[in-house]
Amino acid sequence: MKKKTISFIGLAVTALLLSLMPVQTTAAANNDVIFTIRDSSFLTLTSSKYQDLVQHKLDSANVAVKDSFVPGLTVWQFSNSYSGYWSLPSEDPWGIGFANKIYEVGPNLFLSVKQTLQIPVGKITRDGLGVYSGSSALDNTPWQIAWFSKYTATVQNDGPVAIWQSPAYQTPVQWVNPGESYNINQAYFSYDSGLWFDIGANQWIPAFYLNGNLGNASVNSWS
Incomplete structure (x- = not known):
């Protein structure tokens, strides 16, 4: 088993990220969280498409890669998850292609099921592994x-x-x-x-x- 050690500064950053995440709503299943399975970036929608999404008028769209860096094996709360067909343009640097679910971890900031695994809090699980x-x-x-x-x-x-x-x-x-x-x-x-x-x-x-x-x-x- 091999794994890169994250510095104590990295842990502090992760803790800060968790504290900044919006409180989960009932849309987030049973107080679950997601963790990233590799380094990647946030995904985002145009302003108009994002408004359609939060009003439940959108279940498919091209998403863009946000200019950002999300370290692997960091844990994120999510306020909502959206099932549908979410595709990335050809310049997708992470090889995501398309995903059938995205998680909202901040206003118009998403991580997909191709980047993450969803697990319960405080419970040993094999889900997705x-x-x-x-x-x-x-x-x-x-x-x-x-x-x-x-x-x-x-x-x-x-x-x-x-x-x-x-x-x-x-x-x-x-x-x-x-x-x-x-x-x-x-x-x-x-x-x-x-x-x-x-x-x-x-x-x-x-x-x-x-x-x-x-x-x-x-x-x-x-x-």
Whole structure:
């Protein structure tokens, strides 16, 4: 598991960003948040299209890339999410193409499902991180089901990093080294402890020690 360490200044910036996000409305499901799976930028609409959107008169549009930088593995509250067909022009620098949902994280500032994953606050989850898959019904071997991760994380730090038995700094279980990569099995976020990932069997590492750009798990892992 490998991940770039975010400086304490970076953490402070993340905390500030969270404090600036608008309070969630009922449109944000069950106090969920989103976290970015890579470095990217905010998306935005023209003023007229944005007004149509907030009045629920728009469910498809070309969106533009805002001149901005959004670090990977930062957590964002969102006031609303909008399903539809949201496409980017050919100069899309992040390879988003189109997305079927966008999240509003500020007035006319959006992040798409191609840039983020939505997770609950204060609850361990596998949502969006992978799939359960079983052996073929035509296979003669006993039927089994297994978890396959979609994403890998890379440790990024100046030295070895402790991993923990739970998403809290309580019981360390072993150490991992900078540059090592691991599949992500579960995620957890709380406003007290921040964003964590399970990279083993209940072996948790803070996102602070990971590279902000998650990798794709090997396609050979999928059945």
